[in-house]
Every structure is written in C-alpha cells, then in structure tokens.
Amino acid sequence: MTRDATDHYLIAPDPAAARLTRAVEGFDETGARRTISVVEERPLTIFLNGQEIVTAMTIGDYPEYLALGFLKNQGMLGAGETVKGVDFDEELETVVVRTDGETVYEEKLKKKTRTSGCAVGTVFGDMMEGLEGLSLPNAPVKTSWLYALAAAINRTPSLYLEAGAIHGTVLCREDRPLVYMEDVGRHNAVDKIAGWMLSEGVPGEDKILYTTGRLTSEMVIKCAHMGIPVLASRSGFTAWGVEIARQVGLTLIGRMRGQRFTCLSGEDRLIRDTDPAHVGEEDRKHGRKGAGA
Amino acid sequence: MTRDATDHYLIAPDPAAARLTRAVEGFDETGARRTISVVEERPLTIFLNGQEIVTAMTIGDYPEYLALGFLKNQGMLGAGETVKGVDFDEELETVVVRTDGETVYEEKLKKKTRTSGCAVGTVFGDMMEGLEGLSLPNAPVKTSWLYALAAAINRTPSLYLEAGAIHGTVLCREDRPLVYMEDVGRHNAVDKIAGWMLSEGVPGEDKILYTTGRLTSEMVIKCAHMGIPVLASRSGFTAWGVEIARQVGLTLIGRMRGQRFTCLSGEDRLIRDTDPAHVGEEDRKHGRKGAGA
Numbered sequence: 001m002t003r004d005a006t007d008h009y010l011i012a013p014d015p016a017a018a019r020l021t022r023a024v025e026g027f028d029e030t031g032a033r034r035t036i037s038v039v040e041e042r043p044l045t046i047f048l049n050g051q052e053i054v055t056a057m058t059i060g061d062y063p064e065y066l067a068l069g070f071l072k073n074q075g076m077l078g079a080g081e082t083v084k085g086v087d088f089d090e091e092l093e094t095v096v097v098r099t100d101g102e103t104v105y106e107e108k109l110k111k112k113t114r115t116s117g118c119a120v121g122t123v124f125g126d127m128m129e130g131l132e133g134l135s136l137p138n139a140p141v142k143t144s145w146l147y148a149l150a151a152a153i154n155r156t157p158s159l160y161l162e163a164g165a166i167h168g169t170v171l172c173r174e175d176r177p178l179v180y181m182e183d184v185g186r187h188n189a190v191d192k193i194a195g196w197m198l199s200e201g202v203p204g205e206d207k208i209l210y211t212t213g214r215l216t217s218e219m220v221i222k223c224a225h226m227g228i229p230v231l232a233s234r235s236g237f238t239a240w241g242v243e244i245a246r247q248v249g250l251t252l253i254g255r256m257r258g259q260r261f262t263c264l265s266g267e268d269r270l271i272r273d274t275d276p277a278h279v280g281e282e283d284r285k286h287g288r289k290g291a292g293a
Numbered sequence: 294m295t296r297d298a299t300d301h302y303l304i305a306p307d308p309a310a311a312r313l314t315r316a317v318e319g320f321d322e323t324g325a326r327r328t329i330s331v332v333e334e335r336p337l338t339i340f341l342n343g344q345e346i347v348t349a350m351t352i353g354d355y356p357e358y359l360a361l362g363f364l365k366n367q368g369m370l371g372a373g374e375t376v377k378g379v380d381f382d383e384e385l386e387t388v389v390v391r392t393d394g395e396t397v398y399e400e401k402l403k404k405k406t407r408t409s410g411c412a413v414g415t416v417f418g419d420m421m422e423g424l425e426g427l428s429l430p431n432a433p434v435k436t437s438w439l440y441a442l443a444a445a446i447n448r449t450p451s452l453y454l455e456a457g458a459i460h461g462t463v464l465c466r467e468d469r470p471l472v473y474m475e476d477v478g479r480h481n482a483v484d485k486i487a488g489w490m491l492s493e494g495v496p497g498e499d500k501i502l503y504t505t506g507r508l509t510s511e512m513v514i515k516c517a518h519m520g521i522p523v524l525a526s527r528s529g530f531t532a533w534g535v536e537i538a539r540q541v542g543l544t545l546i547g548r549m550r551g552q553r554f555t556c557l558s559g560e561d562r563l564i565r566d567t568d569p570a571h572v573g574e575e576d577r578k579h580g581r582k583g584a585g586a
Contacts, residue, residue: 022532026557029569041510041531165507165529184531186479214458217334236458238334238477239315264319276322
C-alpha cells in the first residue's frame with residue numbers, strides 16, 4: 001500500500017491496538033509451538049432508553065457507533081426521533097442510546113409484549129418496514145472506481161491481515177475508501193458505519209458500500225436503510241438479496257476478485273470505463289481467503 | 294471425488310434440489326449477459342409450544358432439524374423435556390416444536406417478561422448456562438483423519454460448489470464424514486446437525502465437527518452443548534472461542550488449508566500419524582475461497 005491510500009481514510013483499521021487482538025499459544029501442523037494473533041470477541045448489550053434490545057458479539061471498538069447504527073438499521077430509531085446521548089459502560093459491557101421521550105419502537109414493543117408475551121422475532125419484521133416505496137438515487141458507478149477500491153482496501157493494514165477471522169465493511173466515495181470498519185460480528189461492521197454516518201450527519205446518496213461479507217437480504221436491507229445506492233462485495237449473493245436490491249433500485253455487485261465481478265442489479269448504471277483485461281489478477285498475497293462466517 | 298466418498302454420507306448436500314437455488318440473470322465484468330446460480334434464503338419462524346422464539350434466515354431444507362437443534366443449542370430444551378412433535382408449515386414459514394408441558398425456558402421467559410417487559414437479549418445468557426462444570430471426553434484425534442476429512446469434504450458435490458455464498462458443517466466419525474449440512478444462516482448448518490443428532494439419538498462423544506465458518510465463542514459453545522469433543526475449521530479463531538474451548542476441554546483446530554493447520558486447544562490429544570510434508574497442498578479447484586459472511 002502506498003502512504004497516500006491510508007491518508008485518504010477518515011477512519012482506518014488500527015491493527016496495532018492492544019485491546020483488539022490477543023497473542024495465543026498453540027501448535028502448527030508439524031507440532032512446533034507457535035504464538036498467533038487472534039481477534040478479541042466481547043459481548044455488548046445494547047439498550048434503547050430503559051429497554052434491553054440485544055447482546056451483540058463485537059471486537060469492542062466503537063461501541064457507540066455500533067449501538068446507534070444497529071438501532072437505526074433495525075428501524076428502531078425513527079426519522080423524527082432525536083438521540084440525546086449514547087453512554088458506553090466498559091465495565092458493564094453495555095451501551096445505552098437515549099432519545100427524547102419514548103420511541104415508536106418502544107411503544108410497539110410494549111404492545112407486542114402485552115399481546116404475545118414477548119417481542120423476540122419482531123426484529124426482522126421491523127427491518128423490512130420502510131422498504132416499500134423506497135427508491136435509491138440513480139447513481140452512476142464507474143468500474144474504474146470498483147477496481148481502485150478493491151485494490152486499495154486489500155492493501156490497507158487491517159485486523160484481517162493481522163489476525164484473520166474478521167469481516168470488513170468500507171464506506172467509499174467514487175474511488176476513495178473513507179471509513180473502514182472491521183468486526184467479528186456478522187453485521188457489526190456495517191452497523192458501525194451506519195452509526196458513524198448518523199453521528200456525523202453524512203448522507204449515503206453519493207457513497208458506495210464495500211463489504212467482504214455475502215450479499216444476503218439483511219446486508220441489502222441495511223444498505224438500503226442507509227440510503228447508499230451501491231453495494232459491492234468479494235463474496236456471493238442470495239436470491240432474496242438480489243430480489244430486494246432490484247425492488248429498491250440498489251446496484252448490486254458481487255464476486256469481485258481481481259478483474260472479475262458479477263452485477264445482478266443496476267447494470268444500466270455501470271459506466272464501463274476500464275478494460276478488465278488490463279486489470280491484474282489479484283496477487284495472491286493480498287487476495288483475501290474469506291473470513292468464513 | 295470417488296464414488297466411495299459420497300456413499301459414506303448418511304446425509305449429503307443435494308445441489309440439484311430445485312428449491313434451494315435459483316437461476317438469476319446478470320452481467321459479468323465484460324458486460325456479457327450471464328445466468329448464475331444463487332442460493333435461496335427464506336425466513337423461518339421457530340415456535341416453542343405457544344411461544345414465538347426467533348425468525349431465522351435459512352435455505353429451507355430440514356426446517357424440523359433446524360428448529361430442534363436451535364432450541365437445544367440455545368439451552369431452551371432441557372435434558373428432562375420430551376419433544377412430542379415438530380410441525381412445519383411451509384406456507385406460513387413456521388415450525389413449532391411441542392413438548393410435554395411447559396419448558397423451563399418458557400417459565401423463565403414469562404418471568405423475564407414480567408420483570409423487564411421483554412426477553413430479547415436473554416438468548417445469549419442461556420447459551421452460556423450449563424457450560425460450567427462441563428468437561429468433554431478426552432478423545433484422541435489422528436491427524437490423518439483431519440487430512441482425509443478435509444479432502445473428502447472439499448470434493449463432495451455441494452451447494453457451495455454450485456452457487457457459493459453458503460456455509461457448511463459436517464458431522465464426522467474418525468476419517469468418515471457422516472452428515473453434511475449447508476445453510477446461508479450463520480449457525481443454521483450446525484443447528485441442523487444438532488437437530489438430526491437429537492432426533493436420531495446419536496451421541497457426540499465419538500464425533501468430530503468440521504465447519505467452514507470461524508471458530509467464534511458461539512460455534513464453540515454449540516459444539517460443547519452437542520457433546521462433541523473436536524471442532525475443526527478452515528477458518529480462524531476468536532480469543533473467546535479459544536478460551537471457552539480450553540475451559541470445557543474441546544480440541545480446537547483452525548486454519549486448516551492443505552497441509553497446514555493450527556491447534557489452539559487439546560494439543561495433547563492429537564496423534565500425529567501423518568507427515569505434513571506428504572500431504573499435497575490444496576489444489577486450487579477444490580480450495581474453498583471462504584463463503585464470507
């Protein structure tokens with residue numbers, strides 16, 4: 001990676017942070033002792049005002065962004081609701097998001113609790129809400145941006161390169177990666193970006209979201225809720241993810257490896273300004289092996 | 294793959310099943326039209342008696358095993374509780390697990406609902422219950438089994454090889470893969486195996502669990518609850534996963550690729566009967582790229 005590439009980031013991974021990895025002793029295939037670097041994983045319980053919502057497993061950086069972004073992406077924070085404060089308690093492993101008055105979600109939760117005894121299982125229904133009628137902006141995407149982003153992100157020093165077993169999601173604009181979040185939790189990396197955007201008042205309409213994870217329905221829905229019209233990934237698709245992307249007008253690009261990619265939604269917005277034959281295959285050192293799941 | 298390898302399976306993937314994949318039209322990097330095979334993803338709502346528990350995203354095969362295994366692995370079905378029936382309704386996308394009388398979990402849920410208004414967030418706490426004092430059997434593991442399993446599994450026709458974007462988990466005994474489950478949902482593949490074991494009364498003590506996913510705390514806890522003393526993966530570790538494995542006496546092997554692997558718990562149980570130098574590197578065609586997550 002060139003120095004320039006890191007300089008572009010507003011937030012970049014901090015693979016040297018002592019809190020995020022641990023040296024663990026073990027043995028390799030020959031029986032030789034080896035010390036390897038392993039990512040941390042901690043529980044974080046998210047509250048919305050007085051209501052316990054969920055316990056997420058996270059590496060533990062940016063708990064405030066994670067909580068805010070999670071609640072926003074789940075549709076638990078409405079557009080009219082003002083966040084008064086976000087309080088993280090490291091010892092209790094909790095983060096409390098406080099709003100002015102009771103949220104629509106809390107009201108619904110009380111009603112649901114009264115009628116069926118519990119609100120588990122409503123989370124999914126709430127995520128789908130607000131998607132009908134949603135139409136993302138018709139943003140053009142140059143293929144040169146996609147190739148430049150993949151190359152820059154693969155070369156950025158990260159917890160993935162240091163310790164593996166982690167997913168990354170990067171908020172980008174044109175050919176520049178801006179905010180690169182990583183996490184052990186499946187969707188935490190994208191929720192942390194959503195929390196950052198909400199805190200900083202950053203709009204999604206001119207952005208591209210790049211992820212190392214699969215393009216499942218949940219990932220597509222989160223991207224749509226963030227107002228980002230382009231979602232790109234090294235990994236593959238699910239049928240429902242594709243269906244929702246087409247419904248909301250999200251450009252969906254997957255299986256990005258070296259010069260190859262597949263576009264399953266929004267092809268008409270792609271500006272093919274790069275000849276794939278001139279893009280080098282991923283060099284093996286920087287090719288991600290996939291974090292597994 | 295040799296014919297023999299498939300013949301060993303009690304349950305093998307069925308990549309040709311029409312319900313599990315969909316042909317989707319898209320474009321490749323050159324702008325050429327391509328039709329690719331994409332895995333399905335469907336919501337499935339799991340009930341325990343009259344109580345709605347969770348909505349999982351699944352490819353949709355084996356919903357009964359998934360529901361049973363999920364409830365068992367979450368500690369929602371106690372040892373003394375008898376399952377009377379499991380009813381799947383395809384149209385409603387629900388599966389109901391019925392027990393004799395009310396379960397301990399339902400009682401707890403009612404209490405929790407009375408005190409705090411909701412039971413969201415208790416799921417994690419319940420999973421950790423029953424781990425204290427648990428000690429898995431001191432089962433020896435030959436490295437020749439591990440190499441044979443990885444080779445056989447990589448060559449088994451699967452949804453992964455057909456469509457990608459999916460995780461696999463395989464229940465094995467010595468060098469034989471027995472039950473190979475795949476799913477889009479992070480932990481569904483392992484839950485489906487747990488459900489099969491519970492239905493068939495199959496013990497875990499002489500088994501090895503192989504997964505393509507990462508060795509997180511949740512994966513290690515599920516394996517421990519299933520009574521399986523060995524967990525192996527192509528992917529990496531989290532620090533807490535390693536900690537729990539050491540606590541319950543689980544042999545934990547990760548980063549299995551070609552001749553290489555790393556053992557971070559239970560090294561003293563490994564019988565190193567194979568010279569790694571004589572194991573071929575994974576041939577590229579069969580090496581998984583990782584499903585991402």
